[in-house]
Ligand SMILES: Nc1ncnc2c1ncn2[C@@H]1O[C@H](COP(=O)(O)OP(=O)(O)OP(=O)(O)O)[C@@H](O)[C@H]1O
């Protein structure tokens with residue numbers, strides 16, 4: 001579903017991505033870890049087509065993104081749910097209107113169906129009782145969950161999450177983790193999750209990757225990541241101050257290769273193999289078994305008026 005091949009990206013004179021490669025298959029959740037400023041959000045922006053690589057290739061749902069024109073790129077983005085790091089809600093619109101935005105922008109659906117889907121999406125993140133509120137009237141964690149509802153409203157085939165649990169209490173975090181697992185298992189969605197929340201990472205990941213020095217420093221199943229002796233991985237997952245990630249050390253990997261960590265490499269030498277998405281646990285996607293329920297109530301127009309008056 002997602003293939004990033006040997007991508008390089010320079011921003012503000014700094015090589016942020018430097019031969020980055022990753023792949024994610026249908027029904028797979030890949031978690032990306034890495035230090036602040038290392039390029040995690042930049043990676044997600046390449047997948048959604050908001051950024052183009054300087055070199056290398058990004059293929060999503062069998063489309064080489066470099067070959068899509070403006071209109072095709074917009075269509076591409078409709079197939080991807082993107083939870084922005086900051087939620088990115090519009091302050092002058094209430095939650096219903098914010099969540100409905102992708103539908104109103106892209107699809108000519110009847111208002112009643114839009115409202116039905118808005119309520120479904122807000123119910124998923126347990127915000128159905130706050131539909132009329134403005135973003136300024138709810139907590140940071142609630143804004144995050146509303147951003148997630150908006151990312152899911154188009155029933156996307158791929159969902160990208162930029163720190164979905166940051167700022168959430170443990171119970172809300174568990175709700176999000178469960179939702180991510182449900183979407184994968186019931187709808188076969190491919191998901192990429194950027195997080196600093198280790199409990200969440202281990203609760204949702206099929207594979208975990210560590211981004212460092214412009215490429216995936218290591219990638220493996222949660223068990224492999226947990227048990228590897230790779231000092232960089234151990235430093236990150238245990239939050240140790242001292243270690244390879246504290247210095248700008250380059251770990252020399254062969255071009256385009258990704259290290260698959262196992263139980264006993266220390267530190268991993270050039271990778272024995274590149275992970276194949278089909279190696280991940282086989283899930284049986286059932287597109288009909290939507291995680292979204294069917295409750296409906298036509299409230300959009302009333303709320304739109306209310307939002308305008310505030
Ligand atoms: N549009 C841009 N123009 C110039 N530099 C950028 C742009 N976007 C990101 N950068 C730079 O690229 C680097 C990586 O940014 P990115 O947002 O991907 O970090 P991150 O790994 O997501 O960090 P965090 O965990 O803090 O969110 C940073 O140094 C950032 O300043």
Ligand SMILES: [Mg+2]
Nearest residue numbers: 040041085162
């Ligand atoms: Mg970021």
